[in-house]
Amino acid sequence: MTTTTAATNLRTIALHWTDLHEAAGTPSQIGAFGLGLRGYLARLDQADAERAAMDAALDRLAERADSNPEALGERPVPVRLHILDTMRVVEATLVQCADDIAATAQRAPIPMPTARKADYRTLREANIAAADRRRKAELALADQHDPKRWRYTGRRTAPHAALWLLARVERTPGPCRRITEQEEQRIGTVAAGAADRVERALDIASQKRTLEQLHDCGGRIDIHGGEGRTPVGHCTGCGAIWTEGGVIAA
Template identity: 40%
Template sequence: MPVADDLDTITERWPALQEATGSRPTTTWPPAMGISRLMSDEEQAEAAAERADTAPDAPGPRPTPVNVNVLDVMTTIETGLVTTADWLAERVQRPAFTWSTGRGWSDDIHRQAVLLSAKDAADPRRWRYTGRRSAPLAAEWLALRLRAAPGPFRPLDEGERQAVENVARMGAELIRRTLGDARRKEPLPYPCPLPCGGQLVIEGGDGQTPVVRCEDCGRTFTESGNDAA
């Protein structure tokens, strides 16, 4: 996938990320699936108690309605993008033209030169160090720089391109993970129920059916508890 597409992903998925800040934090990854039978009685009792404490009608104070984890992700992405845009603009953005004819405003040439300078400084393609600064705006501006869109800029060198690619890839991956678009793999604290007793890992989180797999014998277990060798 072209890295500029990662920046497009950030721009397009940002509203969904903002909406997710209002959702209740969950602990659904990794999902319990059919392997809950491998939990001890004590662990299952603790899990049931946790669900009771977080139920909407549970007694006691309610958790904050804001998903702090999502806010942290948004802050991380936005800081990375805006900082990168500031750094890149400092390097590749041409300063606005300035002309001084030494004549007064009544002089046509002087007036045209001043207006041209003001127009160049106000070019909407420029990155602004003040005013509206957000992750989507920075992502869009950086994507245009990667695509060498015309404007008051010089082309990016290889080091600059690599720096933008790194922050774009990081931001897009964080969004995919947070919104459940990325496939993930994590070890589970339960041995394989088959004689090998190997390490179990769970793969999923990308909208596909999660699968538990034994890294020793290679057997896989789906939500129904059936294994598919």
């Protein structure tokens, strides 16, 4: 996966996070729920099982396509719950990924200067030493509060994690070393899966699926949808086309 692809996916997540909140009817703040990697994988399995159940339901509905094709438009899972589930899973995995990358790539904050015994020979030496400690203390405080630093408390949201990971992928200067190829691959994999879930939840990705059930003419049934469009069924055999509202052409 290229750097450009990973960056695009991370931007997609950050830009559309508010859209997810609006679609789900929730406030703009949602916790990471502390799922961790194992919890994230478990949620992936659960989501895949739910998708398989939806596919099976569509296949059953397709059996009646010849007599009642508009039934293909039915959706067995409430969209709001699906969006909330997507937000929890995406946020948990992005925050976990940022935690793991920061643990190895982010350098420790500059330590505060320690107190020194007052054994200066002149007042000038004491003043110089005091000014040096103040300068070091200012640098340490600035480094500790650097907005480019990933933190394990406080703002741990999906868009913030996505933007921080984006900075690592694009090698933006900050309190971090350059990430390795393996770290970049991991970020890319996580970003791709998260962006795909966001796009599916918002229905902004074009989707196509061919049902196993054949039309009564023997042709394959393709379902086209996504990108905000009304789902459309199309028989590749006889050319029949239908939507939720009924047959368009036969």
